[in-house]
Amino acid sequence: MKFIIALLSLVVSVSASIAHAHGTWITSSSTVLSAPQFVTFDAASSSVPFIIDHRPLVIDALSIIAPDSSKVLPVNVMKGELRTVFDAKFEQIGTYRLELLRSGFRANWKDAENKPKRFMGAAEALAKEVPADAKELKVTESISRMENFITVGKPSALKPTGSGLELVAGTHPNDLVVGEPVEFTFLVDGKPTEGVEVEMIRSQTRYRNKLDEKKYKTDKDGKIKVTFEEAGLYWLDADFKDNNVSNKLATERGLAYVLTLEVLPQ
8 A cells, every 4th residue: 555655646746747848858878988889779758757658759850960060860760659769870089969959839729719729830830820810819939959968989069059948068968977066057049048947857767756856947147056966867858938939920939958968976
């Protein structure tokens, strides 16, 4: 009975804490390589980060960017019922960036007969799908970025793109160690931004009785300070809202950023 109560408590806490989150993630068989080689990846959407229990992640828009800015194509791609698996070969010395960008619009309105209608899609289709006489129209723009980093040999510098929500780490993302403080700066369209909400969850949630998520909010300089207490994989989710929309129909922009980090023991 105690086990059932604990399990129910975990389910409730998980549902309450990450219901708003994207729930998407990519993990790799290695994050740091001593020499060029292949790395295998899992990609999925799940109820709890790193637990394979929901659906595979679509990686058609995934970019793997080499240290010299060239692109690497994923190979051996297999989309299963619960996860997507793929390989990539990393040959250049330095840090590779895996980047999955998504953007679009969500619209809700009522038609002439007061029936609720909704739309989700790209800007090109928004004007065609939403009628000019739409009542109680609400349009939200969304832009999300998911990243992973793989380093071969020695780390190389990582530059932000200046678009959307991004992270700049004071310590290289592939050089994180338990007990050593790290400073993360969050940028919105290239500028450090106050009020970005950040959540981090350590892996192995299946083997503990609570999610143990850590929550932060960036200061006036766009920064948070973190000291990792345990080794393992960490899912980082950051969210921010503003009104810097790219389409005049939208009134709000939702920005999201997801990153998988590996923290090593001392």
